[in-house]
Amino acid sequence: MAQARRAHPRSRTDAALSFTQRVVAELAPYTPLLPCCRRSLVEGLALVTSAPGSIATTRPVAVRAAMQTLHADGIPAHVSRVTAARRTQYFVVGVDASTPQAPSERSCCRRSRLRGAFLGAGRLVRPDGEPYLEIGCAGEMGAAQLVDDFDVLGVPARSRRRRGRWVVTVRSGAGVGAALSSIGAQAGRLDFESGRVIREVRSGVNRRLNAETANLRRTAGAGVRQLESIAALEADSVRWQALPPALREAAELRSLHPDDDLAQLAELAGCSRPAMAGRLHRLVAAAGEGGDRVEVPVRRR
Ligand SMILES: [Zn+2]
Structure with a gap:
C-alpha cells in the first residue's frame, strides 16, 4: 500500500473536500478499542463490497482503516491495487472468512459495523441541502443488517434496490444527525447541524418575505x-x-x-x-x- 498521505484536519484543501470526504476522513483514523468492534468494522466494510469474502473499495482511507484494524488483531492482510480506466480499486487480501460468525448484536458493534460500511460506501448530501445519507450495499442481506443496526440505534433507515444495487438510506434531518453521531462522526454532526440551521433560516426568511410582499401588494x-x-x-x-x-x-x-x-x-x-x-x-x-x-x-x- 502506498505511504499514506495524512490530511491535516482543517488544512487548506479541507474546504475543497465534499461533506462525505470530510466525514470519511474524520472516521478513518479511529481503530476500535474492543476486539468485537474491530471485527464488526471489518464486517461493515465487507457488507458493502461486491467481491465476496474480501474488502474492495475505491477509497484509500477506507483501505487504511481496514488494514489498521486487521493488524491490530495480528491478521496479516495486505492490499492489492487494481487500476482501471477511470479509478483505482483496492482489495484487502487475507481477511479470514473461513469462520463466519453471527453478526454481533452489541450496540458498540452495531456502531462499528455502520462506521465500516460508511467508510466503504457511505455518501452524504452537503449539510445545507436536503438531509440525505446513503450506504450502497453488496446485497439484500447486508442492507437488511445495516437497517437493523440503524433501527436499534434509533435511526430511521430503509433499504431499497436501485439500478441493481442495494442502498440503505436515511432521509430525515433528525435521522442523519443521529446517524452521524452513532458512527462517531462528531465533527460531521456539528457541520450537519449548522447546515441545517442555515437551510431552515433560509426557507423561513423566504416564506416570510413572500407573505410580506403579498401583504404590501x-x-x-x-x-x-x-x-x-x-x-x-x-x-x-x-x-x-x-x-x-x-x-x-x-x-x-x-x-x-x-x-x-x-x-x-x-x-x-x-x-x-x-x-x-x-x-x-x-x-x-x-x-x-x-x-x-x-x-x-x-x-x-
Ligand atoms: Zn463491540
Whole structure:
C-alpha cells in the first residue's frame, strides 16, 4: 500500500473536500478499542463490497482503516491495487472468512459495523441541502443488517434496490444527525447541524418575505383604489357635497396622507380603525355608484 498521505484536519484543501470526504476522513483514523468492534468494522466494510469474502473499495482511507484494524488483531492482510480506466480499486487480501460468525448484536458493534460500511460506501448530501445519507450495499442481506443496526440505534433507515444495487438510506434531518453521531462522526454532526440551521433560516426568511410582499401588494392596491375613488368624487361637486361629513373628512385625510396606514388615519380622524376602514370602503363604493368609470389621475397631496 502506498505511504499514506495524512490530511491535516482543517488544512487548506479541507474546504475543497465534499461533506462525505470530510466525514470519511474524520472516521478513518479511529481503530476500535474492543476486539468485537474491530471485527464488526471489518464486517461493515465487507457488507458493502461486491467481491465476496474480501474488502474492495475505491477509497484509500477506507483501505487504511481496514488494514489498521486487521493488524491490530495480528491478521496479516495486505492490499492489492487494481487500476482501471477511470479509478483505482483496492482489495484487502487475507481477511479470514473461513469462520463466519453471527453478526454481533452489541450496540458498540452495531456502531462499528455502520462506521465500516460508511467508510466503504457511505455518501452524504452537503449539510445545507436536503438531509440525505446513503450506504450502497453488496446485497439484500447486508442492507437488511445495516437497517437493523440503524433501527436499534434509533435511526430511521430503509433499504431499497436501485439500478441493481442495494442502498440503505436515511432521509430525515433528525435521522442523519443521529446517524452521524452513532458512527462517531462528531465533527460531521456539528457541520450537519449548522447546515441545517442555515437551510431552515433560509426557507423561513423566504416564506416570510413572500407573505410580506403579498401583504404590501394588497395594501398598496387598496390605497390606489381609494385615491382614485376620492379623486372621482371630488371632481363631481354634486356627489362630493352629498357625502356625509365623516366620509369627506376621511377622503381628505387619505389624500393628504397617501402612505399612512389605517391606524394612522384613524388616529388623525379620532375614530377607531374599523370605523376608518368602513369609511374608506364606503368612499370606494360611492365612487363606483353612477360614476362613468373614467380613468382618473391619482392626486397625491
Ligand atoms: Zn463491540
